[in-house]
Amino acid sequence: MEKTKDSYSYYFEEAPIPKAIAHMAVPMMLGMSINLIYSIIDAFFIGKLNNTAMMTAVTLALPFTCILMAIVNVFGAGGGTYISRLLGEKNLEDAKNISSISFYLSLLSGFIFMLLAIPLLHPILQILGARGDTVLFTQSYIMVFIIGSPFVIANFTLEQIVRAEGASKVSMNGMVISVIINIILDPILIFTCHLGIAGAALGTIIGNIGAVIYYVYYLRNKSATLTISLKTFKPTPIICNNIFKIGITAFLLDGFLMVSSLLLNNLSARYGDYAVAGFGISLRLVQLSEFIAMGLYMGVVPLIAYAYTAKNINRMKKVISTTTSYMLIITMSISLIIFIFRNPIYYLFSKDVNVINTGIYILIAMLVSSLFAAITGIITCIFQAIGRAKEATIMSMTQGILLIPIMISGSYIFGLHGLIWSTTVAEVLTCLVGLCLWIKFNRDTNKIDSDLDN
Template sequence: MDKSTEMGEANVARLMLKYFIPAFIGVFVNALYNIVDRIFIGQGVGALALSGISVIFPVMLIMMAFGMLIGIGAGVLVSINMGRRDINKAEHVLGNSFLLMIVVSGLISLIGFSIKGPMLRSFGATADTIGYANDYLNIILVGVIFQVVGFSLNNVIRSEGNAKIAMYSMLLSAGTNIILDPIFIFVFDLGVKGAAYATVISMIVLFAWVLLHFRSNRSVVKIRPQYFRLDSNIIKEILLIGMAPFFMQMANSVVQGLLNTKLIKFGGDLAVGAMGIVNSVITLIIMSIVAINMASQPIIGFNYGANEPRRVKDTLRIAMIAATIISIGAFTFVESIPDIIVRFFNNSDPELLKLGRQGLRLALLALPIVGFQVVVGNFFQSVGKAKIATLLTLLRQVVVLIPLLFLLPQYIGLTGIWISMPIADSVSAIVVAFFITREWKRL
């Protein structure tokens, strides 16, 4: 059974499982290697170095935002056009997106170097941590093109139905980083620079792998030079669909920068390190849910394009149930062993342990209701309803969370920062439930 027939006719539950397993392995390992950076730095360099790297997190989110803007937008269009049996249009989309990735990557690097100092300070770098942050960022900015192209094209690989190959991409990249991290940090004694070198080399490996895929017989759609001329209509479609995850990541970057500055004010540099630990845990959990989205997106996009609403609803139902199970399980696990989790990152600083424990216990209070929200946002994105997906994204990150971060810490200090997150999640869940109930009736 070829990929198009499979997505249109195979049992939805079995198809979801088939796509989920490689997606989960890939994204989990991919998320893990970013966390391994923090573990090696926290244990091998120190708690302040961990805080310095945590300052870089908003910058990494910005880079990822542009990768998602192009990669997810192109991926959705590719799967929808495959559903319409229009491979020529799908390849046209791929060619335009590839050229767009290169242009955008160059701009990010140039702008990043030109505003590096003010940017780091605005994201919470202090005199004690800016040296670590600057050393890491100088190297990462050189590798932006490899990250954006590698991440974006790997999403298209998944959207064409090649879930296992997309998994191998992430395993290859993550494995490279995990192997090189301890060598550069401990053996060569390069500190945070070693972690950055390991990350960029792993991005180069991913970049080479995905390009080889689209020139091979394994790909359903090909990168063809005749489509390297930018088509304004296709670019507009890509950007409109990718706008929701883009805004999500950009808003997340702004929020992380604001969080860092508030954490320094009410808890000091080590509170930023604690936030880095909280973010690492949240990333692992959310990426597990994102794997469900990766499994469902090509099925939803294809069947929406093929006008098969029953299969779209079946896929969405399974995705929401699975995401909720993961959220509840992760919440129970984290709330039971916060101290053990913190000690993975640094086992020598009692203040970091105290702050990390408090952050994990309070920031994740609404985790059980987060899973279905992530899935619903992906659904609206997968069917090309970018405005709704963007609205739902910005509601949590901007409309609710930012005012809470300005208001609550003034009255209850550091605790107010931590509990702002579950309050924003709860308000967002109510609105998301309203939109998906309405859309369910329309399908």
């Protein structure tokens, strides 16, 4: 297992930029890809049940999982970026405190969420847009996630914490452990135990538990920088403010994503189960390029945060420009491959002609938007990494504020066509806002760099 103390000082300060990016981002990209492969395999197994209502139920549950990810990012993104900035200041003692505080608060928030969500299960189902045959399937699926929510939140929080100190391989290992457990258990729980989509959810939860155990072992026994010891659990107003000011921006982003997903489910349901299923399958396919791009720019967040805090602006800019170039090339290449083979790929998930025809059309619109989403994502992560809460909040809110009215007006004016292309339009506009903020930030950092040279 990598020695994090040596790892973070070398890769954060001395390693050539491509090597540092590869060290931090490649394990993250592999981990995200493996998670996506599991998601696709999960959809494949459920598709083998030949029940469109089940596939629709899994799609309807996506906004619910967004709630969990929103909570995760309060402590994962907020705590993780704060840890990287503290390491840039060589403040190792506070970094230990943040890792412990982030973990225990994430675990506590998971239990609170579980206690609140169980009594509200039926209203949640109505909000998710579950109707008719999909109600029982959606209920059984998300009930498992509600019970397992403390482990899901803790898992993804710990993943971001260990990555913040430069332990990218450890971060990837945890994701791989979770996915391997999922893949092994999926066919057993779905088919052998006849649990259907509830079995798929249960496999995911058990996989998350396995990853949590791994991360806890690492932080207790192997990490030279961080800890989860209760002795270091000493939250103060200043510490909580630094965690939450960035964590809340990430929470808002996922919160708007949840609202837009709910809206998408309810609007697409007007056109039938085939439209909802088409959106769900297309989303999983497009996530291949989106998740790899996400793994790339999320992987370098600690490098950006560390360099900025250490006032090594030139290195920070080189990390950003090199990462952006890699990201654009990868996103366009994967999207092109998916587009070329869209027909045979789609037949793997559904035999329903309506689902296939509508889904392929949706897929094309999503592939176009994925390029702009990647640019928006890296700009948002930059602002989160350097602690610029104002810009990060603007980016998080802009996407949601634009998408919701565009989605509603597009659906009512242009019908299903307008709904399908609404995300693309919103992504383009959000990307333009991000580029404007980036230009302003770049001028500010040029001034800082010039002052340091003088």
